[in-house]
Amino acid sequence: MTGAPRQSILRALMRRRVFREASDEEWRDWRWQLRHSVRSLEELARLVPLTEDERRGCLETKEIFRLGISPYYLSLIDPEHPFCPVRMQAIPRGAEALRSPGELRDPLGEDRHRPVRAIVHKYPDRVLLLALDHCPVYCRHCTRRRITSGEEGGISREELDEAVAYLREHREVRDVLVSGGDPLLLSTARLVELLEQIRAVPHVEIIRIGTRVPVCLPMRIDEELARALRRFAPLFVVTHFNHAKEVTPEAREACELLVDHGIPVENQAVLMRRVNSSARAIKDLMQKCLTMRVRPYYLHQMDLAEGLEHLRTPLQKGIEILGALRGWTSGLAVPHLAVDLPGGGGKVTLQPDYLLERRERETLLKSYRGETYSYPEPRETDCSVPYDEVYYR
Numbered sequence: 001m002t003g004a005p006r007q008s009i010l011r012a013l014m015r016r017r018v019f020r021e022a023s024d025e026e027w028r029d030w031r032w033q034l035r036h037s038v039r040s041l042e043e044l045a046r047l048v049p050l051t052e053d054e055r056r057g058c059l060e061t062k063e064i065f066r067l068g069i070s071p072y073y074l075s076l077i078d079p080e081h082p083f084c085p086v087r088m089q090a091i092p093r094g095a096e097a098l099r100s101p102g103e104l105r106d107p108l109g110e111d112r113h114r115p116v117r118a119i120v121h122k123y124p125d126r127v128l129l130l131a132l133d134h135c136p137v138y139c140r141h142c143t144r145r146r147i148t149s150g151e152e153g154g155i156s157r158e159e160l161d162e163a164v165a166y167l168r169e170h171r172e173v174r175d176v177l178v179s180g181g182d183p184l185l186l187s188t189a190r191l192v193e194l195l196e197q198i199r200a201v202p203h204v205e206i207i208r209i210g211t212r213v214p215v216c217l218p219m220r221i222d223e224e225l226a227r228a229l230r231r232f233a234p235l236f237v238v239t240h241f242n243h244a245k246e247v248t249p250e251a252r253e254a255c256e257l258l259v260d261h262g263i264p265v266e267n268q269a270v271l272m273r274r275v276n277s278s279a280r281a282i283k284d285l286m287q288k289c290l291t292m293r294v295r296p297y298y299l300h301q302m303d304l305a306e307g308l309e310h311l312r313t314p315l316q317k318g319i320e321i322l323g324a325l326r327g328w329t330s331g332l333a334v335p336h337l338a339v340d341l342p343g344g345g346g347k348v349t350l351q352p353d354y355l356l357e358r359r360e361r362e363t364l365l366k367s368y369r370g371e372t373y374s375y376p377e378p379r380e381t382d383c384s385v386p387y388d389e390v391y392y393r
Contacts, residue, residue, distance in 0.1 A: 007076075007245060014075045018047040022071070030220040034136065034185070038069045044091070047074065051082045057092030064097060064307065065149045066138045073137050073216045076245060085243040085275045088311075089139050095310035096140060102342070105146055107304040109344020118155050118163035122346060126175035129163050130155055131183040131194065136217035141270055141311055143303040143340075148181055155180075164197045171203045177238075179210035184217075188225050195232045207232055212240045214265070218254035226261040237265045238297065243276050244284040247292065255292040266297040269335065271318050272311045279324035286325070286333040296335040304342045315339065315350065323352035327368025 019027070019036070026032045038044050041058035044067070050058075058067060069090045077091075078084035113122045120128040133147050133154055142148055167173055176198055183191060198204055209229075213220045214237075229235055237258055241247060255265050267289050269276065276282055286296040299321070302312040318337045325334045336349045356364040356372060363375045 010078055011075050011248075014077065014079065015071075018074070019071050027071070028219050030217055033070045033072055033217055033219065036071050037136070038071075038074060039067055041067070044069070048077060048079050048087075048091070050091070053094050054082070054091050056094040057096055060094060060097035061092045061307070065092070065140075065142070065145050066134075067092065068135070068138045070136045070217050072219070072250070076248070083274055085245055085281075088272070088275050089141065089242060090137055092140050093310060096307040098309075099306050100309040103304050103306045103309065104342060105306060107143055107342055108340050109342075110144075112344065116162045116166050117159045119166050121166075121170070121173075122344060125172055126177065127167070127170075127173050129160075129167075129176055129178045129198070130180050131160065131178050132181040132185065134185060135180070135182045136185065136213060136220075139212070141272055141302065141305075141308060143305045144180075145305060160194060161197075164194075164201070167198065167201045167204060173201075174203060175206040175208070176204055177208040177210055182211050182213055183209055184211045184213040184220055184225070188228055191225075192228050192231075195229075195235075199232050205234070207235045208238055209235065210238050210240075214239045214251055214254040214258075215241050215246050218248075218250040221254035221257055223257070226257050226263065229258070229263050230261045233262060235263060237263055239265060239267055239294065240269070241267050241285060241289060241294070242269050242272065243281065244288045247285070247288040252292045255294050259293045265292075265294045267294050267335075268298040268300060269296075270300045270302060271313050271321070272302060273313050275311070277313050277317055277321075279321045282321050283325055283329055283333065286335060287329060290330070290332055296333055298338045299335040301337070301339045303340055319350055319352055322350075323368075326352065 015027070022032070022036075038047060041055065044050065044058065045055070061067075073086065073090060076086040078087065081087070110120045110122065110128070113120050115121055118130045120130070130147065133150060133152065135148055138148060146152070167176065178194070178198070186194070195207065198207055229237070239255070241251070258265050269282070269285060271277060276285065282299065289296050299318060301315060301318055302308060322334065322337050337351060338347045338349050340347050354366045356366050361377055363377060365373050365375055367373055
């Protein structure tokens with residue numbers, strides 16, 4: 001037996017084996033899930049047969065980064081396979097305790113763009129607002145682990161008020177990404193309070209929420225939350241599925257509930273060695289996202305956070321994967337391949353090179369099948385005074 005039926009059976013067996021005392025009502029309660037998160041090697045070892053590498057990883061990263069796995073996400077782990085893609089994202093390996101050349105504590109250069117504690121302002125018209133420092137699952141590939149490790153301490157209400165004051169003072173800001181940590185771990189009332197403050201800033205046009213809750217804690221997405229978020233349109237939820245194994249009936253229900261309430265949901269995946277580093281895995285993930293009405297947005301090259309070299313792929317691998325998707329599946333299923341430049345240069349996108357040769361009267365291009373085509377260039381090439389510039393005068 002393979003595929004979805006096997007996964008469903010494994011999940012049911014895992015839940016009965018490790019959380020057999022939980023009622024269905026408790027299992028569907030997101031607060032129960034958080035209270036029963038697995039947070040220590042001893043607890044994890046009782047529930048999952050760990051490899052020696054995983055045991056060493058838990059011990060050697062104990063003082064570096066939090067361990068935390070919701071019961072729901074733990075139920076997705078295949079206990080028989082150490083390279084289960086969910087397992088690799090949730091359970092540390094020994095290599096995570098090693099620092100490799102080029103890795104950075106602050107890989108995206110955010111700290112030098114933090115005018116106040118809870119704001120990162122790297123781009124001209126948009127900011128990141130850090131709402132809190134904790135998550136339903138502490139992903140082993142976390143790029144913001146200096147914050148989500150708890151090293152800085154929690155973000156206070158006063159610091160969030162300071163962040164909102166910063167928004168009011170900076171009229172160039174039109175787009176606010178609320179992230180952290182995971183902002184959907186705030187109570188609905190507290191989240192609404194924060195969103196009301198942001199929406200009250202006249203020049204803020206768009207709000208985005210970065211969250212892994214639909215993947216790791218889908219029971220958090222309920223009618224009350226979906227209705228509350230709808231009030232703040234245009235508001236986008238940006239989530240983080242990395243493998244088709246994470247697309248469960250519960251995750252599907254959570255995403256579709258948001259979309260049914262008029263909240264667009266987009267996905268940002270991270271390319272990780274042995275987790276999803278093949279065209280087959282990425283194609284399967286992106287196509288399944290579309291069936292939930294979740295739009296594939298970015299496929300991220302792994303950031304240079306400390307301890308993650310064992311999960312990183314060469315840049316060329318992502319380009320090859322995009323080349324194997326373009327033309328072979330719907331364009332909607334082809335994400336942008338994004339590289340967040342180390343040290344704070346911002347995102348750039350890469351794609352396969354379809355340009356073969358530029359000539360005076362034509363440009364030669366390669367199709368997705370590798371065939372050569374000619375595009376005739378226009379005889380009039382003067383674009384110095386475009387119509388749109390005239391129109392906007």
